[in-house]
Amino acid sequence: xxxxxxxxxxxxxxxxxxxxxxxxxxxxxxxxxxxxxxxxxxxxxxxxxxxxxxxxxxxxxxxxxxxxxxxxxxxxxxxxxxxxxxxxxxxxxxxxxxxxxxxxxxxxxxxxxxxxxxxxxxxxxxxxxxxxxxxxxxxxxxxxxxxxxxxxxxxxxxxxxxxxxxxxxxxxxxxxxxxxxxxxxxxxxxxxxxxxxxxxxxxxxxxxxxxxxxxxxxxxxxxxxxxxxxxxxxxxxxxxxxxxxxxxxxxxxxxxxxxxxxxxxxxxxxxxxxxxxxxxxxxxxxxxxxx
Amino acid sequence: xxxxxxxxxxxxxxxxxxxxxxxxxxxxxxxxxxxxxxxxxxxxxxxxxxxxxxxxxxxxxxxxxxxxxxxxxxxxxxxxxxxxxxxxxxxxxxxxxxxxxxxxxxxxxxxxxxxxxxxxxxxxxxxxxxxxxxxxxxxxxxxxxxxxxxxxxxxxxxxxxxxxxxxxxxxxxxxxxxx
Numbered sequence: 194x195x196x197x198x199x200x201x202x203x204x205x206x207x208x209x210x211x212x213x214x215x216x217x218x219x220x221x222x223x224x225x226x227x228x229x230x231x232x233x234x235x236x237x238x239x240x241x242x243x244x245x246x247x248x249x250x251x252x253x254x255x256x257x258x259x260x261x262x263x264x265x266x267x268x269x270x271x272x273x274x275x276x277x278x279x280x281x282x283x284x285x286x287x288x289x290x291x292x293x294x295x296x297x298x299x300x301x302x303x304x305x306x307x308x309x310x311x312x313x314x315x316x317x318x319x320x321x322x323x324x325x326x327x328x329x330x331x332x333x334x335x336x337x338x339x340x341x342x343x344x345x346x347x348x349x350x351x352x353x354x355x356x357x358x359x360x361x362x363x364x365x366x367x368x369x370x371x372x373x374x375x376x377x378x379x380x381x382x383x384x385x386x387x388x389x390x391x392x393x394x395x396x397x398x399x400x401x402x403x404x405x406x407x408x409x410x411x412x413x414x415x416x417x418x419x420x421x422x423x424x425x426x427x428x429x430x431x432x433x434x435x436x437x438x439x440x441x442x443x444x445x446x447x448x449x450x451x452x453x454x455x456x457x458x459x460x461x462x463x464x465x466x467x468x469x470x471x472x473x474x475x476x477x478x479x480x481x482x483x484x
Numbered sequence: 485x486x487x488x489x490x491x492x493x494x495x496x497x498x499x500x501x502x503x504x505x506x507x508x509x510x511x512x513x514x515x516x517x518x519x520x521x522x523x524x525x526x527x528x529x530x531x532x533x534x535x536x537x538x539x540x541x542x543x544x545x546x547x548x549x550x551x552x553x554x555x556x557x558x559x560x561x562x563x564x565x566x567x568x569x570x571x572x573x574x575x576x577x578x579x580x581x582x583x584x585x586x587x588x589x590x591x592x593x594x595x596x597x598x599x600x601x602x603x604x605x606x607x608x609x610x611x612x613x614x615x616x617x618x619x620x621x622x623x624x625x626x627x628x629x630x631x632x633x634x635x636x637x638x639x640x641x642x643x644x645x646x647x648x649x650x651x652x653x654x655x656x657x658x659x660x661x662x663x
Contacts, residue, residue: 201637202617203617203618203619204618204619206625206629206634206637207617207619207622207625207637208619208625210625210628210629210632210634213634214632214634217634229635231637231638232638232641232643234612234616234617234641234643234644235612235616235617235618235644238570239605239608239609239618240608240609240612240648240653241589241592242566242589242592242593242596242601242605243592243593243596243601243605243606243609243653243656244593244596244651244653245514245516245586245589245590245593246651247609247647247648247651247653250647250648250650250651251612251644251647251648254643254644254647272570275572296647296650297647299646299647299650300642300643300646300647301643302643345569345570345571345572345573346570346572349571349572349573349575349576350572350575350576350583350585351576360572360576361576361577385534386534386569386571386573388534388535388569389569390568390569390570391535391566391567391568391569391570393602393604393605393608394566394567394602394604394605395567398535398538398539398567398569401538401539402534402535402538402569405538468632471628
């Protein structure tokens with residue numbers, strides 16, 4: 194049984210708990226043991242805006258907390274994954290590591306450099322594998338046409354992920370979707386950023402980006418978008434209503450998170466185990482197609 | 485968006501007396517800005533930038549050039565340096581391996597010190613000091629977590645607070661014309 198420290202980040206546990214719920218269910222199903230570390234805090238990704246050093250220290254303190262428990266980290270948020278993985282890259286430089294540890298020691302922490310950070314999708318892909326997932330599928334999802342959306346920080350910068358993916362031509366989410374029996378559909382804007390990291394500064398920019406993707410998907414007979422980051426989820430799902438109000442549009446497109454899709458294939462309870470009732474855009478049209 | 489454009493437009497013509505020859509050197513002293521010297525303005529960064537596509541005024545190639553020309557005031561006061569969506573396309577595709585995302589962070593840090601950080605980021609940092617996450621504690625999500633039988637979250641993070649305060653970013657003031 195594999196064991197990881199579960200890094201929830203800020204947004205999943207507070208605004209998108211259905212992602213956490215489904216992730217815990219799926220991990221339990223496959224025997225992935227998740228350990229909660231109460232002291233984990235924000236990964237620091239947004240703090241680099243004001244201070245690169247503060248962002249690095251925040252990431253390093255979280256890494257040190259997992260190391261202290263001799264655990265690698267499993268993330269849900271793509272951005273946390275990127276921030277923590279980038280910090281590991283930076284901390285390979287000894288003077289940087291020494292400088293950071295000097296500060297960490299003040300709060301009884303030390304970053305040694307042994308911890309690894311992987312996103313839940315990568316853990317499912319590498320530890321469980323597409324073939325094993327296929328064998329476990331209990332429900333028929335073949336009626337579903339799914340648009341995959343990877344999330345920028347799941348892929349980039351490539352150097353932080355040991356070349357796990359080709360950022361301009363990624364494959365893991367496509368394969369993970371296909372493993373459930375659903376159809377993974379190609380579309381032009383699949384690699385377009387959700388804009389989530391600029392949302393606090395400009396909603397307008399986000400609305401422009403989100404509409405580009407939703408307009409591309411419309412008319413391709415796609416049942417849902419499947420994502421692997423709660424910030425992308427909030428942009429594509431919750432912002433639909435805002436866009437409808439502000440721009441007089443009528444978007445009503447189901448958006449779900451990968452562990453929820455996998456949970457459906459494994460016959461988890463859509464409400465109790467996967468939190469589908471918490472979605473702002475109804476996913477009933479998706480659930481109706483599952484037999 | 486148009487309002488923002490009008491108020492904060494980067495001036496098209498610049499007098500040479502406004503240029504600070506030391507600005508580029510100042511930026512380059514930060515290890516994260518390494519690479520700026522080898523940029524030959526091919527524009528691959530701007531071509532692959534999703535923000536540039538929907539809002540052409542945000543232009544990585546132009547910003548890099550402005551730094552090299554020493555346009556300190558125009559760069560640090562510009563609202564556009566805060567418009568990056570952090571998608572990393574620019575650095576991923578740069579033929580010179582320039583990490584524009586990192587250079588931009590150096591510029592944002594400098595701008596923040598001079599009082600030009602948007603209130604959104606200043607407020608968020610102050611929030612992290614209080615709760616350890618970027619949001620205040622809300623009864624609604626505590627209740628929701630209880631209903632879903634999810635573990636409760638720690639509401640204070642003294643270690644993280646101390647670490648953040650050691651960098652003094654909690655002292656940064658937001659820009660007056662914050663958008």
